Structure formats: C-alpha cells, structure tokens
Amino acid sequence: MHTRKVEYRGFERDDGLWDIEGELQDTKPHAFVIEGEGEWAPHEPIHHMHIRVTLDNTMVIRDIAVAMDAHPHAPCPQAMPPMQGQIGETLGRGWRKTIERHLGGIQGCTHLRELLFNLATAAFQTRSASFAPTADGRPPMHLGQCKAWAFDGPVVEKVYPMFFRWQPPERPQARHGEVEPQRAG
Structure with a gap:
C-alpha cells in the first residue's frame, strides 16, 4: 500500500x-x-x-x-x-x-x-x-556506542587495542546540597 x-x-x-x-x-x-x-x-x-x-x-x-x-x-x-x-x-x-x-x-x-x-x-x-583517537587521547566517538564496539569486546581489542577495557575518567561528584552542572547536548 x-x-x-x-x-x-x-x-x-x-x-x-x-x-x-x-x-x-x-x-x-x-x-x-x-x-x-x-x-x-x-x-x-x-x-x-x-x-x-x-x-x-x-x-x-x-x-x-x-x-x-x-x-x-x-x-x-x-x-x-x-x-x-x-x-x-x-x-x-x-x-x-x-x-x-x-x-x-x-x-x-x-x-x-x-x-x-x-x-x-x-x-x-x-x-x-x-576515525582516530582524539588529540586529547580519548577514543573515537563511536567506541562504546554499540555491542560490536564495546570497550571490553573483541572488535575494540583487535582494532583499537589502546582502548581495550578503557574507562572514561570519573566526573567529579556534586557535594551534598550542590546541584551538578548540566551537560550540553
């Protein structure tokens, strides 16, 4: 139809x-x-x-x-x-x-x-x-966005071994009573 x-x-x-x-x-x-x-x-x-x-x-x-x-x-x-x-x-x-x-x-x-x-x-x-690592050493933006590109998966281990099991840096936690800043986007 x-x-x-x-x-x-x-x-x-x-x-x-x-x-x-x-x-x-x-x-x-x-x-x-x-x-x-x-x-x-x-x-x-x-x-x-x-x-x-x-x-x-x-x-x-x-x-x-x-x-x-x-x-x-x-x-x-x-x-x-x-x-x-x-x-x-x-x-x-x-x-x-x-x-x-x-x-x-x-x-x-x-x-x-x-x-x-x-x-x-x-x-x-x-x-x-x-797609290469960013200038500040962070992984390309498509990593960690689907099953195939999981940081702990075999594709990242083969294609981007430097980011295998990569963890993003921890964001500072807001203290009690403070409001955490909103992220853009």
Missing part, C-alpha cells in the same frame, strides 16, 4: 570537507487523493525530499541545502529555511536533541527531521576511515 525509499550518500570533497546527502521518496502503487490538496498517479512521489549537509573534520555542519521536489501540502516548503539553524551544530552526541531544538514540532518537517536523524550514521560511515 505504500513504499518509502531512503538513500544516503557520502562524499569527501577536494577542499577537505564532507558532503552527506539524504533522499526520501514516498509513493503508493495506486492513485491517491488528499481532498483539497491534489491527486497522485500510481507510483508518483507524494514526498520527494533531499538534504545535503556539508561537514568539517570535527563533524561541525558548515552548510546545509534542502530541496522538496514533491510534497503534498502548500505550506511544506516553509519548513526548509529553518534547516539553516543546524549550521554550526555538531553531528555527534545529542544529535536528535539538537534537531528537535531547531526543527521540532511545527518549526520543521517530519520527513526532513527523519532524514537528518539517520544522516548522522551515514556521516560516520562515510568518515569511518578517518
């Missing part, structure tokens, strides 16, 4: 930046009508949206481009300009919260948010060959 195709592509640019592109397309195998909005032929895109995010080596968004080749409602394109609020943000921990802060609710578009959520994974896959 419905097909959604989502595709991500990642590119390393000549200028040292990275482009990550996401594309979403919704179709139905039968004619489809939204009263007062329009009708679509079988397999004609109801949604066809594109995002290109340009990142630097620290995963900071340097540019973002959005296109809506097909959308079902006249106000849909109004969700594109707020996407520029993501410029300067970092793809990493807290990414979904960052998206919701800038584009949540009626500020943005459900479909563009969905593309952005998983665009981060495509960015990490695109840049996987460049």
Whole structure:
C-alpha cells in the first residue's frame, strides 16, 4: 500500500570537507487523493525530499541545502529555511536533541527531521576511515556506542587495542546540597 525509499550518500570533497546527502521518496502503487490538496498517479512521489549537509573534520555542519521536489501540502516548503539553524551544530552526541531544538514540532518537517536523524550514521560511515583517537587521547566517538564496539569486546581489542577495557575518567561528584552542572547536548 505504500513504499518509502531512503538513500544516503557520502562524499569527501577536494577542499577537505564532507558532503552527506539524504533522499526520501514516498509513493503508493495506486492513485491517491488528499481532498483539497491534489491527486497522485500510481507510483508518483507524494514526498520527494533531499538534504545535503556539508561537514568539517570535527563533524561541525558548515552548510546545509534542502530541496522538496514533491510534497503534498502548500505550506511544506516553509519548513526548509529553518534547516539553516543546524549550521554550526555538531553531528555527534545529542544529535536528535539538537534537531528537535531547531526543527521540532511545527518549526520543521517530519520527513526532513527523519532524514537528518539517520544522516548522522551515514556521516560516520562515510568518515569511518578517518576515525582516530582524539588529540586529547580519548577514543573515537563511536567506541562504546554499540555491542560490536564495546570497550571490553573483541572488535575494540583487535582494532583499537589502546582502548581495550578503557574507562572514561570519573566526573567529579556534586557535594551534598550542590546541584551538578548540566551537560550540553
């Protein structure tokens, strides 16, 4: 009754930046009508949206481009300009919260948010060959984030032996009556 195709592509640019592109397309195998909005032929895109995010080596968004080749409602394109609020943000921990802060609710578009959520994974896959320990000696950010990359697992032991059984430094505990500072992200 419905097909959604989502595709991500990642590119390393000549200028040292990275482009990550996401594309979403919704179709139905039968004619489809939204009263007062329009009708679509079988397999004609109801949604066809594109995002290109340009990142630097620290995963900071340097540019973002959005296109809506097909959308079902006249106000849909109004969700594109707020996407520029993501410029300067970092793809990493807290990414979904960052998206919701800038584009949540009626500020943005459900479909563009969905593309952005998983665009981060495509960015990490695109840049996987460049993941090295950070300058301060901390492990790459993907370690400790899934079963395969567990600090005490065989993959980390083989690929990143220097971080096998690594433990993050302990955060200072708040004293009785003090409020612990909130972490960003």
